[in-house]
Amino acid sequence: MSSTLWRVALIIVALYVDAQNAQLVPALFIFGDSLVDVGNNNHIRLSLIKANFPHNGVDYPDGKATGRFNNGLNSADFLAQKLGFAGSPPAYLFLEGRGNISSSILNGVNFASGGAGILDENSGGSLSMNKQVEYYATVHGNLVAQLGSAEAQKLVAKSLFMVVIGSNDMFSYFESNSKLKAKYTPQQYIDLLISTFKVQLQRIYNLGARRIVSVGVGAVGCCPSQRSKMNKTGDCVEEENNLARSFNTALKSLLASQLTPNLQGFRYALCNTYGVASKYFQNPSVYGFKDVMNACCGAGKLNARIACLPVVKYCSNRREYLFWDLYHPTQIVAQMLVDTFYEGSADHVSPINVKQLVSTSI
Ligand SMILES: *[C@@H]1O[C@H](CO)[C@@H](O)[C@H](O)[C@H]1NC(C)=O
Numbered sequence: 001m002s003s004t005l006w007r008v009a010l011i012i013v014a015l016y017v018d019a020q021n022a023q024l025v026p027a028l029f030i031f032g033d034s035l036v037d038v039g040n041n042n043h044i045r046l047s048l049i050k051a052n053f054p055h056n057g058v059d060y061p062d063g064k065a066t067g068r069f070n071n072g073l074n075s076a077d078f079l080a081q082k083l084g085f086a087g088s089p090p091a092y093l094f095l096e097g098r099g100n101i102s103s104s105i106l107n108g109v110n111f112a113s114g115g116a117g118i119l120d121e122n123s124g125g126s127l128s129m130n131k132q133v134e135y136y137a138t139v140h141g142n143l144v145a146q147l148g149s150a151e152a153q154k155l156v157a158k159s160l161f162m163v164v165i166g167s168n169d170m171f172s173y174f175e176s177n178s179k180l181k182a183k184y185t186p187q188q189y190i191d192l193l194i195s196t197f198k199v200q201l202q203r204i205y206n207l208g209a210r211r212i213v214s215v216g217v218g219a220v221g222c223c224p225s226q227r228s229k230m231n232k233t234g235d236c237v238e239e240e241n242n243l244a245r246s247f248n249t250a251l252k253s254l255l256a257s258q259l260t261p262n263l264q265g266f267r268y269a270l271c272n273t274y275g276v277a278s279k280y281f282q283n284p285s286v287y288g289f290k291d292v293m294n295a296c297c298g299a300g301k302l303n304a305r306i307a308c309l310p311v312v313k314y315c316s317n318r319r320e321y322l323f324w325d326l327y328h329p330t331q332i333v334a335q336m337l338v339d340t341f342y343e344g345s346a347d348h349v350s351p352i353n354v355k356q357l358v359s360t361s362i
Contacts, residue, residue, distance in 0.1 A: 023084045024358045026155045027108035029139075029209070030089060031132045032164030034114030034328060036076040039067035040127060041114045043093035047125035049115040055297050055314045059331055067091075069114055070324040071296070071314075072331035076110055078338035079162060079213070083358065092135050093127075102142055108159060111135050117168040118197050129165050129196075133203050140207045156208035157265075157362045160354075163201070166217040166247055169193055174230065174240050186243055194250045201259060210265050211357050213341070214255060216248040218273040218329075222281060224295040224304035225326035234293065234302060236281075248274055256351075269357045271341040271349050280322055280333070287336070290320035297325050 030036050034049070042052045050067065051057075057065035059072035068074050077088040089108035095101040101109075115126035122128075127135070143152040173180045173189060180189060201212065220226065221240030230237045255268050284292045296315040297308035306312055308325035315321055324330045329337075342354045352360070 023107075025083055025158055025160045025211070027106065027159040028080055028083060028085060028089050028162065029108045029136065029159060030076045030079075030110040030112050030162045030164075031129065031136070031204075032112040032162070032215070033116045033126075033168055034069040034112075035167070035215075035334075036074055036110065036112040036162065036164045037067065037069060037091075037114045038074070038076055038088050038110050038112070039091040040093045040110070040112060041125075042067040043091070043097050044113070044126065047115070049125045051114065054310050055308055055312075056325075058314065059318060069328045070331050070334065071318050073334065074331070075164065075215075075334045075338050076112065076162065078335050079160075079342075079354070082338060082342050082354070083160065092132075092139070101139065102146055105139050105142060106146075106155075109136075109139050112164065115168060116165060117172060118165055118193050118200070119169055119172075122169050122172040129200050133200050136204060137207055153208055157210045159209070160211050160213060160358060161204060161209045162213040162215065164215040165197070166193070166251075167220050170217055170220045170240060170244050170247065171226075173243060174226070174237070186246060190243070190246050190250050193247060194254050197251070198254055198258060201254075202263070205259075205263050205266060210267060210362055211360075212255075212266070212268040213271065213354055213357065214251065214268055215271040215341070216251055216273050217244045218277045219281065220244050222277075222292075223327050224293065224298070224302040224323050227293065228301040228304040228326075244274060248272070265362070267352075267357060267360055269341065269349050269352055269354050271337075271354075272347065273337060276337060276340050276344075276348050277333075280336075284322070288319060288332075289322050290317070291315075292322040294321070295323045295325045296321040296330060302326075 041047050041050050051069040052065050052067040054065055080088045089110045090104055092109050092111045095104050111132035113127035117123045118129050120128045219241050221237035226237045227234050259266055280287050281292050295303035298304055299306040299312045304326040318330050319332050321330050341349045344353050
């Protein structure tokens with residue numbers, strides 16, 4: 001080949017590689033709670049579940065409070081980065097507020113809402129998982145209208161669907177005077193959550209989703225809020241962690257034994273948040289943590305009696321804290337979890353990791 005041809009060939013290869021690196025999937029759709037909310041709750045006028053004020057966002061560019069429930073970026077943002085997106089998919093209610101969602105949905109949308117649960121009754125002041133699925137149906141309809149049915153189906157099938165839900169359903173069961181606890185045994189409650197979640201996931205599948213990243217619940221009984229309220233010694237609340245583990249076991253079986261055999265082409269990566277986080281609690285220093293008990297931002301016992309409001313103090317060494325506030329992990333934890341789920345081994349993410357999930361052919 002002449003040198004000019006070589007140069008042209010190299011440019012084509014470079015462009016190709018660049019396009020590949022640019023985005024590993026066409027779009028990213030995110031469902032869930034405050035762990036992945038990028039600002040939906042800012043647009044729910046009457047909701048009290050908000051984070052769009054200091055000191056939230058102190059480590060976000062320009063120290064801006066965006067509505068994310070931590071000091072900076074969250075897992076939705078870090079997953080979008082891993083997948084090569086220029087930015088995190090926009091909050092659905094932000095797009096809706098502008099009156100026209102069409103142009104901004106081709107790279108995905110984030111439906112997640114702080115306070116959301118699988119059950120509507122556990123989702124006061126937020127977009128419940130059912131509501132989020134309903135909004136996704138609207139987005140799907142809009143994609144079909146823009147691209148035509150065949151192209152929309154192709155785009156959606158190749159896209160990634162991240163679902164981070166269940167923690168608020170755990171918290172609700174352990175609220176003082178919980179009606180749920182009076183009504184259901186732990187096993188009945190798990191059955192109800194899983195059968196409800198099953199319908200929600202099936203509905204997303206019926207609207208074209210094929211690649212699901214399902215994130216299990218963490219050690220919710222170890223949140224500063226729960227420790228400070230429910231365990232005199234300030235240790236983790238065992239009964240609550242037991243419920244979380246039961247939920248995760250049932251979730252694993254839902255995905256492997258109920259959905260996979262019955263839904264043609266359904267693929268998933270199940271992220272073992274509980275298992276990964278347990279390592280942080282057991283060996284903090286190995287992972288760079290000095291404090292895995294207290295909230296960085298807050299006041300009172302474990303900095304968890306008063307939430308992270310502008311009037312309270314926050315720690316300067318955020319990298320060394322597992323918890324940002326009484327409920328939420330710090331930015332560094334979100335990043336470490338996504339790194340692990342992306343390329344991790346089968347004890348942390350199974351049956352395949354997220355990297356493998358996005359490279360399976362559709
Ligand atoms: C409080 O923590 C201790 C120590 O981990 C544990 O043995 C106990 O069961 C916990 N209490 C509750 C109510 O979870």
